[in-house]
Amino acid sequence: MTTELRLQVESRMHAAGLKLTPQRFAVLDYLIRNHIHPTADQITARLNNRFPRASRATIYNTLHALCEAGLVRELYVDGAVARYDALIETHHHFVCRACGTLEDVQPAAVRAVPRCNLDEGYCVESYQLVMRGVCASCKQSENRSKNLS
Amino acid sequence: MTTELRLQVESRMHAAGLKLTPQRFAVLDYLIRNHIHPTADQITARLNNRFPRASRATIYNTLHALCEAGLVRELYVDGAVARYDALIETHHHFVCRACGTLEDVQPAAVRAVPRCNLDEGYCVESYQLVMRGVCASCKQSENRSKNLS
DNA sequence: AACGGCCTTTAGAATAAGTCTAAGTTGAGA
DNA sequence: TCTCAACTTAGACTTATTCTAAAGGCCGTT
Numbered sequence: 001m002t003t004e005l006r007l008q009v010e011s012r013m014h015a016a017g018l019k020l021t022p023q024r025f026a027v028l029d030y031l032i033r034n035h036i037h038p039t040a041d042q043i044t045a046r047l048n049n050r051f052p053r054a055s056r057a058t059i060y061n062t063l064h065a066l067c068e069a070g071l072v073r074e075l076y077v078d079g080a081v082a083r084y085d086a087l088i089e090t091h092h093h094f095v096c097r098a099c100g101t102l103e104d105v106q107p108a109a110v111r112a113v114p115r116c117n118l119d120e121g122y123c124v125e126s127y128q129l130v131m132r133g134v135c136a137s138c139k140q141s142e143n144r145s146k147n148l149s
Numbered sequence: 150m151t152t153e154l155r156l157q158v159e160s161r162m163h164a165a166g167l168k169l170t171p172q173r174f175a176v177l178d179y180l181i182r183n184h185i186h187p188t189a190d191q192i193t194a195r196l197n198n199r200f201p202r203a204s205r206a207t208i209y210n211t212l213h214a215l216c217e218a219g220l221v222r223e224l225y226v227d228g229a230v231a232r233y234d235a236l237i238e239t240h241h242h243f244v245c246r247a248c249g250t251l252e253d254v255q256p257a258a259v260r261a262v263p264r265c266n267l268d269e270g271y272c273v274e275s276y277q278l279v280m281r282g283v284c285a286s287c288k289q290s291e292n293r294s295k296n297l298s
Numbered sequence: 299a300a301c302g303g304c305c306t307t308t309a310g311a312a313t314a315a316g317t318c319t320a321a322g323t324t325g326a327g328a
Numbered sequence: 329t330c331t332c333a334a335c336t337t338a339g340a341c342t343t344a345t346t347c348t349a350a351a352g353g354c355c356g357t358t
Binding site for chain 3: 167168205207210211
Binding site: 299300301302303304305306307308309310311312313314315316317318319320321322323324325326327328 | 329330331332333334335336337338339340341342343344345346347348349350351352353354355356357358
């Protein structure tokens with residue numbers, strides 16, 4: 001984590017009334033460095049290789065706290081397992097139905113401005129766009145097997 | 150279910166190699182008549198008031214079969230509980246953070262054309278847009294309490 | 299209309315994600 | 329440094345979903 005980012009995190013955590021424990025830093029640092037949308041279990045397994053250890057309850061507490069502080073986003077994409085994402089900039093997601101990979105999609109790549117025309121009084125505060133399909137490498141494999149048959 | 154719809158369902162189920170059991174009709178009929186995005190538990194509770202009874206396993210089997218047949222969509226919006234939706238026409242969803250209600254949003258209301266400019270080779274087959282915010286009636290309550298204070 | 303294969307349903311046990319609890323620990327303001 | 333509310337912890341608990349093995353029923357064929 002750069003010093004700049006660290007300061008930003010500190011001020012956000014402070015604003016949210018959260019203490020800066022080693023466990024919280026470790027979780028956030030991991031999410032910032034690894035954009036793999038891990039589950040709580042994956043985070044636990046990875047962090048417990050190193051210092052500091054964190055129990056399951058702490059991982060969940062931390063993730064929820066970071067979500068409330070707006071530093072992390074919780075995603076439900078595939079199934080009933082929550083995935084987590086350091087919320088550095090807004091972005092969308094693409095899921096490959098062949099290999100299951102979940103990738104980030106930069107907002108610039110999507111011509112989808114969620115300028116909604118809902119009934120009067122509705123207030124959209126945030127939105128999430130999940131695209132599903134086949135990623136480039138799986139598409140290639142599909143084409144290859146088609147040509148063979 | 151209208152005769153027309155029933156025929157459509159029969160042909161889709163047949164195409165998917167699925168038998169037309171009373172339980173499957175009951176689940177689909179309930180989803181078509183009630184756009185409340187129920188959980189598997191809510192469906193089970195509701196159906197077991199009437200004929201035919203269906204066990205938990207059957208409800209899940211049926212929902213998965215209907216999903217594969219493209220007649221039903223599985224949604225993970227709030228948390229780790231799956232919600233189900235008769236997939237009659239494409240539409241989006243709006244979740245109110247105050248009352249938790251999940252509402253349908255017609256595509257016409259969203260100026261979001263998912264014409265994505267992903268890396269070459271990517272193929273978007275479907276997408277799902279979930280908007281979060283405050284619904285009209287909750288917004289009104291919020292304003293009312295602001296004026297009082 | 300009856301038959302029989304095989305898909306479907308069922309109850310209940312098993313699994314897994316996430317939450318709760320109560321006791322010990324610690325970050326950070328004074 | 330002192331203090332205490334906030335944090336962490338292990339493990340029990342809850343709840344959604346899946347699995348299993350046996351009984352049942354849909355439907356093409358006769």
